[in-house]
Amino acid sequence: MAKRPPGKLRIIGGQHRSRVIEFDPDSGVRPTPDRVRQTVFDWLTPAIDGARCLDLFAGSGALGLEAISRGASKVTFVEYSRRQVELIRANLATLREDARADLVPTDGITYLELSPGLFDVVFLDPPFGSPLLPRALELLPQRLAPGNRVYLEWPARAKPSLPPGFTLLREKQAGQVSYGLATYAESAAEKTK
Numbered sequence: 001m002a003k004r005p006p007g008k009l010r011i012i013g014g015q016h017r018s019r020v021i022e023f024d025p026d027s028g029v030r031p032t033p034d035r036v037r038q039t040v041f042d043w044l045t046p047a048i049d050g051a052r053c054l055d056l057f058a059g060s061g062a063l064g065l066e067a068i069s070r071g072a073s074k075v076t077f078v079e080y081s082r083r084q085v086e087l088i089r090a091n092l093a094t095l096r097e098d099a100r101a102d103l104v105p106t107d108g109i110t111y112l113e114l115s116p117g118l119f120d121v122v123f124l125d126p127p128f129g130s131p132l133l134p135r136a137l138e139l140l141p142q143r144l145a146p147g148n149r150v151y152l153e154w155p156a157r158a159k160p161s162l163p164p165g166f167t168l169l170r171e172k173q174a175g176q177v178s179y180g181l182a183t184y185a186e187s188a189a190e191k192t193k
Helices: 034-048 062-069 082-095 108-114 132-143
Strands: 008-010 020-022 052-055 074-078 101-104 119-124 144-155 166-174 177-184
Touching (some): 020 082, 034 062, 034 166, 062 082, 082 101, 119 132, 132 144
Parallel strands (some): 074 101, 119 144
Antiparallel strands (some): 008 020, 144 177
């Protein structure tokens, strides 16, 4: 199998399977590898069809585009890099999926602090090694619908401490990256606060 050129990746399942999308490799974006995406979407199979999804630190948009391909009803892409926003917009147009997507050009933390909306599935893949994951997890519960699923990535051997209410359902490692699937459920004590 020929290796894809830099800045290109393929959607691995669903309606747009094998379609190639573009991203800017010079910006430091490192899309979630194919085999990791396959595992994640195998985990999410019961939850993704018809789901409202949030791709919080979208980068290449690979996770959100994969979710659309697999039947998500709406995906909100939040990305700070102007170049990546342009490429996600172009990829959505190429796939003719503009209607099932919202593209928000801001940083993920600001989005969580200021924007309304509830999500069934959230993808949390902040820039590798950044301190953004703990803050995002802190703010995330107010955006989660009942029965939610939260995908997160972190550097291997640097497992994040999950805030109260989160339960890690699955976890794996691929090279220097660990990833997992969590859910959040408000406890009875939290509800009475």
